[in-house]
Amino acid sequence: MKWATGPVEVTFLKRYKRFFADVKIRDGIEVAHVANTGSLKPNLQEGIKALVLPSDNPERKLKWTLVALQSPSGSWVGIDTAIPNKLLRHVCESKQCADWAEFAEFKHEVKISKETRLDGLLSSPSKKRYLEVKNVTYAVGDLANKKGQAQFPDAVTERGQKHLRELMALMEQGHECELIFTIQRLDCTSFAPADDIDPEYGRLLREAIGKGLIVSPWLIEVGPPGVTWTGHKLPVEI
Numbered sequence: 001m002k003w004a005t006g007p008v009e010v011t012f013l014k015r016y017k018r019f020f021a022d023v024k025i026r027d028g029i030e031v032a033h034v035a036n037t038g039s040l041k042p043n044l045q046e047g048i049k050a051l052v053l054p055s056d057n058p059e060r061k062l063k064w065t066l067v068a069l070q071s072p073s074g075s076w077v078g079i080d081t082a083i084p085n086k087l088l089r090h091v092c093e094s095k096q097c098a099d100w101a102e103f104a105e106f107k108h109e110v111k112i113s114k115e116t117r118l119d120g121l122l123s124s125p126s127k128k129r130y131l132e133v134k135n136v137t138y139a140v141g142d143l144a145n146k147k148g149q150a151q152f153p154d155a156v157t158e159r160g161q162k163h164l165r166e167l168m169a170l171m172e173q174g175h176e177c178e179l180i181f182t183i184q185r186l187d188c189t190s191f192a193p194a195d196d197i198d199p200e201y202g203r204l205l206r207e208a209i210g211k212g213l214i215v216s217p218w219l220i221e222v223g224p225p226g227v228t229w230t231g232h233k234l235p236v237e238i
Contacts, residue, residue: 010032075186106123116163149191
């Protein structure tokens with residue numbers, strides 16, 4: 001998927017009030033919208049390269065949106081939380097994923113209760129598979145040599161815990177469920193829950209896997225041309 005507008009390479013300076021970042025563009029400093037509510041640790045380092053997208057909406061207060069940061073390995077790290085759902089829809093509708101060949105229909109954003117919508121539903125005449133997608137930016141380990149481990153979440157996520165409980169309830173009803181982690185960086189070789197950050201999420205994820213949850217850590221390439229689904233999945237280390 002190409003960016004909606006051409007990205008501009010800038011220098012990241014600092015983030016504040018969660019949704020704002022100062023970036024250096026050419027000889028000036030601009031404020032960019034940060035399209036991510038997570039902590040983004042340890043990606044926010046002063047002086048690193050970043051990508052921002054310009055907005056052509058004259059009514060918008062901030063002209064720029066911060067969409068990617070560069071890691072020590074040189075890999076771009078996609079931080080825009082709107083990308084995973086767009087990517088899911090693109091992969092489903094273009095039928096790129098061989099794992100889903102048996103499913104004839106895809107629905108985007110499916111309501112399963114008064115409070116909850118899941119990101120997708122695959123259907124065939126004989127079964128259904130519910131899909132939930134999470135964005136992953138956090139990584140640890142030997143990132144400089146592109147041998148890091150991607151982890152989720154980067155902050156305690158009660159919403160993520162709730163989704164795991166709801167996926168387990170759906171599996172108890174006889175449905176298939178798949179949790180997709182979009183790893184928007186190419187410097188990792190495995191995926192694991194971030195137990196040191198949210199041990200309850202890790203516990204629930206292991207419980208759900210034991211009950212049949214399909215976990216798919218998609219490797220996503222992010223860069224100036226756009227966002228690409230590589231078709232590769234990282235091994236899960238539980």
